[in-house]
Amino acid sequence: MEEIIEKLKVQLIDQLNLEDFKPSDIDADEALFDSRLGLDSIDALEIIVLLEREYGIKVLNQEDGQKIFKSVRSIAEHISANKEV
Amino acid sequence: MNIYINVLGNVSPQVTTDNADFLTEPVNKQDTSFACIDPDYKSILQKANLRRMSRLIKFGMYSAQQCLIDSKVENLDAIITGTGLGCLKDTEKFLIDIYGNDEGVLSPTKFMQSTHNTLSGQIALMLNCEQYNFTYVHRGASFESALLDGIMLIEEEANNILVGGLDELTDTYLAVTKRMKMWRRDAISQLDLFSNKQSGSIAGEGASFFMLSKEQSSTSYAKIKGLKILFKPKSIETIYGEMQALIQDAGLEMGAIDVVVLGMNGDQEQDKLYDELIERYFQDKQLTAFKHLCGEYKTASAFGLWTAAQMLGKQNIPEVLKLNKSASPILKNVLVYNCYNNSNHSLLLLQDVNA
Numbered sequence A: 001m002e003e004i005i006e007k008l009k010v011q012l013i014d015q016l017n018l019e020d021f022k023p024s025d026i027d028a029d030e031a032l033f034d035s036r037l038g039l040d041s042i043d044a045l046e047i048i049v050l051l052e053r054e055y056g057i058k059v060l061n062q063e064d065g066q067k068i069f070k071s072v073r074s075i076a077e078h079i080s081a082n083k084e085v
Numbered sequence B: 001m002n003i004y005i006n007v008l009g010n011v012s013p014q015v016t017t018d019n020a021d022f023l024t025e026p027v028n029k030q031d032t033s034f035a036c037i038d039p040d041y042k043s044i045l046q047k048a049n050l051r052r053m054s055r056l057i058k059f060g061m062y063s064a065q066q067c068l069i070d071s072k073v074e075n076l077d078a079i080i081t082g083t084g085l086g087c088l089k090d091t092e093k094f095l096i097d098i099y100g101n102d103e104g105v106l107s108p109t110k111f112m113q114s115t116h117n118t119l120s121g122q123i124a125l126m127l128n129c130e131q132y133n134f135t136y137v138h139r140g141a142s143f144e145s146a147l148l149d150g151i152m153l154i155e156e157e158a159n160n161i162l163v164g165g166l167d168e169l170t171d172t173y174l175a176v177t178k179r180m181k182m183w184r185r186d187a188i189s190q191l192d193l194f195s196n197k198q199s200g201s202i203a204g205e206g207a208s209f210f211m212l213s214k215e216q217s218s219t220s221y222a223k224i225k226g227l228k229i230l231f232k233p234k235s236i237e238t239i240y241g242e243m244q245a246l247i248q249d250a251g252l253e254m255g256a257i258d259v260v261v262l263g264m265n266g267d268q269e270q271d272k273l274y275d276e277l278i279e280r281y282f283q284d285k286q287l288t289a290f291k292h293l294c295g296e297y298k299t300a301s302a303f304g305l306w307t308a309a310q311m312l313g314k315q316n317i318p319e320v321l322k323l324n325k326s327a328s329p330i331l332k333n334v335l336v337y338n339c340y341n342n343s344n345h346s347l348l349l350l351q352d353v354n355a
Helices: A002-015 A041-055 A062-068 A072-082 B055-071 B088-100 B108-112 B118-127 B139-156 B171-179 B236-249 B272-281 B301-314
Strands: B003-011 B078-082 B132-136 B161-167 B206-213 B222-231 B259-262 B286-289 B333-340 B344-351
Touching (some): A002 A072, B088 B108, B118 B161, B139 B222, B272 B333
Parallel strands (some): B078 B132, B078 B161, B259 B286
Antiparallel strands (some): B003 B206, B222 B344, B333 B344
């Protein structure tokens, strides 16, 4: 799990152009939205694209998205449970 | 009606972000293209918005925001931009994204930022401005078209209009246009561009914005007295005839023109036009040029207008702009003549605000 979390932090920083953050600056359990990271709805779309491209995971339901995108750890847990083999 | 240029904003390959300074220390870079000097974007733009912006959007937004801050205008009647190539870097990214992902899942940000009118939209979003918003993409006449639209709107009923011209350099654009032999092969010092004329010019980029108004303010730089856009005029005589007509329409004569700003670009073929104009008609005029400072691009005339407005506003012609050593008179009337790629020609007449 820790390996996925660290990889995901790097991917999020790259995909969302979080140029002022390093992976070590992001706590795996902190909120991604309405937080100091300043992510918005366009970033949610970018994360959907990231999950589908890099992990083959589709997020189709908006309510699922709200739970999955809560934090880096929740995304990593979803990847771990659904990643294509 | 008088149309005033009240505030300027400019990001270019020169140090132009401080309007109090007018090319006192010109940059003389040696390169095969002249890229913009990046200002401290975070000083006037929100950090949260910057992360999604490409370079063009960043320096365009900086230039526009500089105008808005200096003018203290909160309610714009129109935002009008001209761009030859639009947000080219993001367009390239988006197309590569489509190709690389087999037209599958695509990044929304790259798509949103790839359209030509992204900058006008971003400025409007920043200001919550729901007024007239237009982007002109007319090759070498893009900025002039935007300016003409702004002038016509002010002649109707609008006031406080933000007009700008901007274009960016990208590696792909440079690679393609180099194959078309548009640019010099070897690096050249900027200030040597006109003394060393060869085949090809030097590519540049920049964003210049102007706050236009029907009312004079304490910061007014100049009045716009006329604008003409020409497409492939037949001859030098035609161009000079159009210049005379423009000047006469403003109630002046050619003798009243104190400075002629020329858009020569160092290409030995394209500059023959300017050389002949000088030889036949402008021997006794103070002549200036500007593309050795900003490079050639489709909206470089906006940088030319910035130099002309600064000259009138400051009553000063920096040595780096001068093509000849005529005595510097009191500056009242300035004619700007630009030609892009022997196709798009423009004439712009400016006047001192007190004239």
